[in-house]
Amino acid sequence: MTTQNLLVELFVEELPPKALKKLGEAFAGALFDHLKAQGLAGTDSAVTAFASPRRLAAHVTHVWLKAEDKAVQQKLMPAAVGLDASGNATPALLKKLAALGADVSDPVAAVATLKREGEGKAAALFYDSLVTGATLDTGLQKALDEALAKLPIPKVMSYQLESDCELPGWSSVHFVRPAHGLVALHGSTVVPVKVLGLTAGNTTHGHRFEAAVDPVVLADADHYAETLLRDGAVLASFNDRRFAIVQQLAQAAERLGPGFEVLMDEALLDEVTALVERPNVLTCGFDAQFLDVPQECLILTMKANQKYFPLVDRQGKLTNQFLVVSNISPDDASAVIGGNERVVRPRLADAKFFFDQDRKKTLASRVEGLGKVVYHNKLGTQGERVERVRAIARTIGQQLGGDALAHSADVAANLAKTDLLTDMVGEFPELQGIMGGYYARHDGLGEDIAFAIEDHYKPRFSGDELPRNRTGVVVALADKLETLVGMFGIGNLPTGDKDPFALRRHALGVIRMLVEKDLPLSLGALVASAVPAFGDKITDATSALTDFIYDRLAGTLREQGYSAQEVDAVLALRPQRLGDVGQRLQAVRAFAALPAAAALAAANKRIGNILKKSEGEGAAVQESLLVEAAEKELFAAMQKTVPAADAEFANGDHTASLMTLAALRAPVDAFFDGVMVNAEDAALKANRLGLLKSLHEAMNRVADLSRLAA
Template identity: 35%
Template sequence: MKAQNLLLEIGCEELPASFIKPALDFLKTELSKRLEDAFLKPSEIETFGTPRRLILLAYDIPEVQPDREELLVGPSVKAAFDSEGNPTKAAIGFARSKGVAVEELIKVSNPLGKKGEYVAIKKLVKGKPAKEILALILPQLILSIPFKKSMRWGSKKVRFGRPIRWILAVYGREIVTFEVDGIKSSNISYGHRFLTPNGFEVENVNEFINGLEEKFVVADIEKRKSIILDVSETLAKKVGGELLKDEDLLEEVTNLVEYPYPILGSFDKEFLNLPKEVPIVVMKDHQKFFSVVDNDGNLKNYFIGISNIKPADESVIRKGYEKVLRARLKDALFFFNEDRKKTLEERVPQLNGIVFHEKLGTMFDKTKRLELLAPFVAESTGKGRVKEKVERAALLSKADLLTEMVNEFPELQGTMGKYYALLDGEDESVATAIEEQYFPRFSGDVVARGEVGISLSLSEKIDNLIGFFGVGIRPTGSADPYSLRRNAIGLIQTILENRIHLNLLPVFQKAKEIYEDLGLKLSESAPQEVLEFVKERFKVLLRERGFKIDTIEAILSITDDLYDALLRIEAIETLRKSEEFENVLVTLRRVVNIIPKGFEAVDFEPEGKYETELYEKFLLIKEKLSKLISSKNYREALLLIKELKPFVDAFFENVMVMDKDENVKNRRLSLLKTIANELLSIADFSKIAS
């Protein structure tokens, strides 16, 4: 069967950078699905995009749908025929609606989506031309793209990310004719808005992407990214520096231009006296410029901006970039000097004027809570020796919110606190903690590493979680305005990466007590709810690492110490790779599962060969087992438990545990309960799948 390629281009006003990739992903997935449903499956689909266009190329779409036999299902056999086998009105009506005689009806069992016997007809469906099907699919596809925000224009009948200006739709060499809100599809596309703005006719679908490059449009996203990166790195080397790598900025800038042209600029060296994060943030977040650093990572007084045109005179654009950047950096230097007129500690009382949340008080209230919670966390994590420094860091932790610099550049919250604290003469660990309290700030970011910073970082997240859950504010399926999921994940990452042993529930309960001691009543269930919320996030992380869900459940049901839980899970999962040890886990599961819920062991003396041998073996390993568990050596503990397997197996093969004699039954259950209590100090083996 002959096949042709399809080209679809949606031309529009400039889309926000963050809109492009999701839209292209949707187009690719959804077109593939719709064509397959229409029996026109392509061999491959490629997507391309710039701020002004979304492009889709689908290869080898059959020219005509295949002829096919369809099963049209009618009423059930019971409804279609009476007790004597005569067709009812339901059968007659169904046959008439399908244009066949009632005698042509057939019986089918369990047709798709139904159970039982039904009447049906088989009908030959003649395949339609692909062009005809595409004319129906494409306008629906265009209007179904889910943008984060969309707008109406013109007749205001449709919504799209930005106003649509043209639609190019060509199948083979023919136009796929349709209309979207008065815009008719055609074979006309447009080049770069400024460099080659005129329309041009597309004659060859396969040459379209290369043809656009001749019109100063690099439609291939990865190619634009490579151009930006390669040229920018070369420019940085020319001034003895290196490009400060920033994947997020690279991704954004790539989708802000159609024809990337990197330009090297510079700024006055006096601005290097600012904390280096300040110029970097100004360049990245406000101007979309890349920073240049030396071999040691120190900022140089150069930047690279990405123009959307190849200028006739590059210096004109460079001077424009430099002028705007200088103004922003001059403002930043002014803010920095003004902020230095007052210490962080002097600013703390003014935090009463900043609302943290209407239900959770001011930033001053939050500071007071952190002053009480952070030392408790330090003590709970074995870092009691730095309690005084932790308390000092907590006192100063939010003071930089009152600085001009953070007011102008909120991205520098915490970072400016660190620098101002150092300039105030605070201990370096205290200053570093002010910044580290917010770590990790995003996926892939570093976690707090200093002893003081770890305690403050954990406390910051715990206070947020307990407070919001305590007043009934929780994340929903898609909404999490207070970043509580991020707080939970940051809490988990900080604990795991620093190998911290911390029983979470007592700390959560302490956080609740502190809220209430300072006059804010929270729900009684908040600590437990937060614990479950954090554990659910932890389970997701563990599953992503490839751990079995039954192992995860077996451990998290007995401990609130996440790092300890990870050690136990790793030990079990490592040993489970051995079939022999998998059988040991199943045996231990038998011990735990047979004990009735709520049963408590009574004093007993084992009787008979199998009870005695099992109990004696248990006593032989018990003391050593307790020491291994206390030292967190779970692998060796599990290997030691392995020695119980033959005795447990012999016991179950030769002894009736649930004996009719209550005394015998209780003795045997007490023996197993005594062993189970020791086993459950490692894992709830009842949750290990057989």
């Protein structure tokens, strides 16, 4: 039996644009998986997903008309349960066989077909059967039902279909959008499946306005995309449509001249791709007077409200021209261009109005208003929150730069949240911080304060830049610590994938600033210093929060390519200055590559276990109590090696420190081979435990080397 390619298309009303890409991939993927699970598609099969505003489709290669029959062996029950003392079938066995479709009219013959494996009480009965392979008709129906049931639909809607049965009436259908057509072609043959009240055929519909014919007839499964493009004026592939948009945007910018560049926004590209069936990029413009408004406002309103692509010059400054992705391609596009220019003007005018109105009040005059905005019912208002951020910022500023930095951080923290009360941020919450920076400059507060206000939310996301100046770093740290300490203090912790206050992101932001800015701050002390700002509103959760931050740090380090063993070894010591963690990891990696590493790590683990069992025992090492040659040699080697390693550690050369300690391998091995630690003489035992304790401390200054032991 030969295979043919399969096409399935569901034609619907306009799908949610932000969900289209995921819907298309999920539909094709689930359909393919279910066909493979039933044996209708094999290892040489491949699936191609299609998704346009009005269709979800999948093309699957090498699909069988009928899956192969399969020999299946099933374990029935223990032999003692299925057979009586005479070896005859029990009622339980006959009932089980009948349920499986076996012929039980002759119980003796039925038992003869079974296999017995095992001996004694472990003996069990097995039944061999031949399972008939699924046909494409039934298999595709099942796969289609399962694929639609598992679609990641953001919101289901209900609609009515007229009943196709003899009795008149209507039936309710639940789907993301009303469906109007179903195509299922195996080669050129229609597969008679039904879904959402629709029966499969070989016709679909093209572009609403520009299709050459309607309906579009599909001759076979393999020419779906070509037929839709030729007869229906539709680029069915999401990826092909997206690529065409990117190309047209670049070409349009190039036609304007070498000084124009498109702001390529990935999320906007996906959304626009989901809005058009055959893209046509047009160039539009707006009045240059609007360029007096901060460009972030203009860019956001064009992208978020109008789905336009702004154009900037080579310096990244916004121009008064923009690109529109149209869904139609008229011979004369002037009407389309003019319409888009008319639509965007009031949006830009609103932005200009908000900007002009906001500048009539200073940021300082808005501080009082924050006291009327609720932040959290257990943590008070935004005004109270600002006071806490100020207190934390002053503490951090004093540590990092004395009175001057503490003062500038206090000023910036006091004003950082005031732009939340402006009209512009009310309309575009994404601009919080950014607008505060503009308004601070207008108030004459200077670049240092303006940058700090603008940057105090940074880093906003993975890969985002850090605050540009020290004042900004201090306020950003204070802001994130206030959120973390407050939420942990009231027990509002992230669970699973739920993190409404973005505590994981805040923790990563703290980590990045401490590490990348190499701040001389102790993590534990930093977290603890934020607690007093809350008074009696919270309980002290410093320990839990510190563990949470180390967990986030561990995950970040593993993503950077460090092994779980390396990360565990370094973070087991809870290093307080996070800027040192990278150097410690490099040192551990270099140490682990040494021939002596495995033996020293194992010895370190052994020493740790000995010291745990002997907790409270041990004393300062007295050379006069060193009796055995091996312990004398180890003591002598430590006297020479440990001070050098300590000096290298103190100078920040963690790699050299561990390399120096590697020289102790031979005397350590000799010690364990020739010395009984738990000597009967209490003084000797205490002295040897003291020697091991000194060795353990010296070896574990950079990392817990026992974590490297296999």
